[in-house]
Amino acid sequence: MAPRKLAAGNWKMNGDLAAMDQIDAMLNSAEDASCDVLICPPALLIHPMVARIGAGDLLVGGQDCHAEAKGAHTGDISAEQLRDAGASHIILGHSERRADHAETDAQIRAKAAAAHRAGLVAIICLGETEAQRDGGQTLDVIAAQLDGSLPEGATAANTVIAYEPVWAIGTGRTPSTDQIAEVHALLRARLSDRLATGADVTLLYGGSVKASNAAEIFALPHVDGALVGGASLKAADFLPIIEALDRA
Structure with missing residues (x-):
């Protein structure tokens, strides 16, 4: 088994029902692609997006979940509820969640365990700040x-790891190919040591991925796809990235 290629789009707090017209073009591309294509919209759009896709090959995911399956947690949503809405994946530990909501590794680990409990794939995000990069602390x-952040029971079938340097998200800045390759090599080595299926876990790069740099990034060892932000909102921007991954 080899890592499954994945082009994942994180819509963040963007999009509405009118944005669904972008899904049709993405669906056509997903049906033609050999890689998996995933869109993670705001939670309210998951069910209508799944309905729009029907029996198509485009996957839909959430952007966060609570660690508990249900309870008195006003404003939260459980992994089971996301699954019930039609989600197949959940993005967890994104730097914006870590920064804006002070999420800890322990909380992310509990949420990833919840995703696994619900039968969903957890996309666990990792990344260093600019100060940590400049201080030579990235690998540590x-x-x-x-x-x-990695829970017990993680496997190549239920877990994806996304490396997103905080200083590259939405800034237009991208690490050098050597920097990306170094981190992905570390991830592959540590996963292989810890998990029986660690060599097959899908590893994504995220942070200012766009059509102009996608092919160069996907050519690197242990880069199995991308977690894409703003460039995933419009089919015209996302499709070239999917095509580049398909050719890699």
């Missing part, structure tokens, strides 16, 4: 985040 930070 990423290793600690991986060790702290």
Whole structure:
């Protein structure tokens, strides 16, 4: 078994029902692609997006979940509820969640365990800040985040790891190919040591991925796809990235 290629789009707090017209073009591309294509819209759009897709090959996911299956947690949503709406994946530990909501590795690990409990794939995000990168701490930070965020029971079938340097998200800045390759090599080595299926876990890069740099990034060892932000909102921007991954 080899890592499954994945082009994942994170719509963040963007999109509405009118944005569904973008899904048709993405659906056609997903049906023709050899890689998996995933869109993670705001939670309210998951069910209508799944209905729009029907029996098509485009996957739909959530952007966060609570660690509990149900209860008195006003404003939260459980992994089971996301699954019931039609989601197949959940993005967890994104740097914006870590920063804006002070999420810890332990909380992310509990949420990933919840995703597995519900039968969903957990996309666990890791990434260093600019200060940590400049201080030469990147590999230590990423290793600690991986060790702290990965739950027991993680496998290549239920877990994806996304490396997203915080300083590259939405800034237009991208690490050098050597920097990306170094982190992905670390991730592959640590996953292979910890998990029986670690060599087959899908590893994504995220952070200012666009059509102009996608092919170069996907050519790197242990880069199995991308977690794409703004460029996933419009089919015209996302489709070239999917095509580049398909050719890699």
